[in-house]
Amino acid sequence: MWPPLALGAGSVVAAIYIALVDPNQPGHYLACPTQALLGIDCPGCGGLRATHDLLHGNVAGAMDHNLLWVIAVPILVVVWARWLSRRWTGAPPKPSPRWQKMQTPVLATLITLVIVFGVVRNLVPYLGSNIG
Numbered sequence: 001m002w003p004p005l006a007l008g009a010g011s012v013v014a015a016i017y018i019a020l021v022d023p024n025q026p027g028h029y030l031a032c033p034t035q036a037l038l039g040i041d042c043p044g045c046g047g048l049r050a051t052h053d054l055l056h057g058n059v060a061g062a063m064d065h066n067l068l069w070v071i072a073v074p075i076l077v078v079v080w081a082r083w084l085s086r087r088w089t090g091a092p093p094k095p096s097p098r099w100q101k102m103q104t105p106v107l108a109t110l111i112t113l114v115i116v117f118g119v120v121r122n123l124v125p126y127l128g129s130n131i132g
Helices: 002-020 033-038 047-053 060-063 066-087 097-123
Strands: none
Touching: 002 047, 002 066, 002 097, 047 060, 047 066, 066 097
């Protein structure tokens, strides 16, 4: 039970901090290394601002900062809840044979999606993270 509970507690503490300390105000968070060194947005750029907006109920603002993160958050919450549930009930962590067949294509698709998002957000101005 400890790993999912520790991750959940850490996430709640981080969320409280992000909700209270606005990432739009400079000086509170480190700059993105990709943005600082290369001048481009990485797939995660805008994630703190998107999280801040989500925690304040501003879904449209969050989508403007990082659409990929807004889509990923509910998926990550469901995955975490399933992990916690399996630990709580003692269900074996063994993946199903169907998932074992799909695992490589699904991971390849997710990695491709993140890379394509990173490229497209630097080519299409609206998908940028509004830095500057």
